Amino acid sequence: MSGVSTVFKKLFGLINSIRKIIVNLVFFLVLAIIVVFIFAEEEPIIVPDKGVVVVKIDGILVEEKTWVDPVDEFLGDTFGSGSEQPETLLPDVVRAIELAAEDERVSGIYLDVSKMAGGGLNKLEQVGEALLNFRESGKPVVTYGDYFSQSQYYLAAYSDSIYLNPLGGLMFEGMGAYRLYYSEMLEKLKVSTHVFKAGAYKSAVEPYTRNDMSEEAREAAAELYSSLWSNFTEDLRQLREIDPRALSGSLDDLQQLLSENNHDLARFAVASGLVDELQSREAFRQRMIDLTGLDEDEKSWRRISFQNYLTSAELMTAETEDAANEIALIVARGTILDGYQKPGMIGGDSTAALLRKARLNDKTKAVVLRIDSPGGSGFASEVIRQEVLELQEAGIPVIASMSTVAASGGYWIAASADQIWASPDTITGSIGVFGLFFTIEDSLAAIGVYNDGFHTTEIPVIDPTRELPEAAGRFIQQTIDKFYRDFVTIVADARGMSYDAVHEVAQGRVWTGAKAQELGLVDSLGDLEDAVAAAAQLAGTEDYKLVKVEPELSPREQFLQNLFGKAMVLLPENDNQPRLDPIQQQLMRIWGDLQISSKFNDPQGVYALCELCPVN
16 A cells, blocks of 8 residues: 555656756746847837738727737747737727828828627717718728628728628628517526516516516617617618618629629629629739738838737827816726726726816816716616716716616616717617526425525525515515616706606617607717817816816736836737627626626625626
């Protein structure tokens, strides 16, 4: 026995030694890479004369990037793993396009949407408007694709010319949303679902109580998506001369068009006016060389990424002197949670702290709260709204500017602003609340496990292993109803409407920004630039500087940001981001939903969340 023990000890020692060697090798390799990057001489960014700025949108367009630990980001970029869902910052894209329009060194823009995953119709419109303004300078915008998704094509339509691979294609599947329903599964697992809601159209809890969509939810979805689809197709008609059959949504029309073109998707795209010409990759490369001239080093056309171009252009831009007046820009993007959260999520405490920081700055003359959120915690939403009231009490006007979505809790934090601005395509409203939890007493009983004990009061204790008493259910529903009444009252008081008038358009119903303006829930239609101008007007100032208020980094985060940020600048561009197939995209969406649900932390368990709204 002792001999066997000795063998295993030696084997374990060998394995442990190998582990240490591997760990040390990886550590010193990473350390060596960091040292090389830190002490490497930075090469200046050169904008090629008559070159093209490559506006490549990876992943989704966002108002603010999700926070990633600098170490994880550096290692991901170094070893090519990257983020599962890349993000491209909308303001950077727009700013680069604006600068390129006035830059004599730039001969055009190449729009690369091959790996774009969307980002909201209003965001695509903002980039598109910047491209149209760029085209007015006389410089072309060109796009090439092997295949275009619906959102990719929408942005490509703002180009002068669209080229498609001869074996490529595109088609429009329309807009809508499908969900998984778990009611029958929960019954079979003997899981008890407890749902409490206020609002006939508040359907966020339906997947746990039904096996299909309710008529109220179907009605709301039909009106919302039909309106967005109408805007989408009308924009395309304005941008290009497209065969109406290609946009009709009729399968018969599509079949007819395909039959006329030998069922060739690429030929169908040309014949329908969707693209201008079919070209192979090499033919397109030669076309771009003719436009820009040959880059002798790369043996291709002259180009620079919009990120590098933006860095170079801003280095050449003279620093403006500190203005006496500032308009503070605060971005609230993501699901609303209680406490402090990193960018990519909205923390009740962290966002309130940003608003407070702006209020305590003597230079702040107005605040623009840019919202891109489907809502979340009711309590956290109210914490943020209370800071909006403090700003107004201090004489600082607040403008709420809605991005792709500002619904439910996202509308709650906007409700008391001096003015509310939205895009015509913004998804907003969803004024309603709900509570949801599960108990598994029947599941446990089925395997012979029971819960029993003693408690000193009749106050209900929510225990997932015990049956919820009927009185406790009534108590919780009364709390939900009170929250809803508070929500409607807040909106009524802020908007100068009666309680009944708000209730009529509330009840969890979602609206587009244009419809919300008709209903009195929104003041004006416009983008962020319009909201900033409105803020300046309310503040009574024409001389101001727009300053984004951001959370302060901890000493550790600041050190790592400086350390790895410098190293990442020297990394070659990673162009190996894999494309996600439709199944992977759906699995990522489900996983994202599960992650969000796991982070729900409202102290009262009351949520103002829009179930139809995308989380970007």
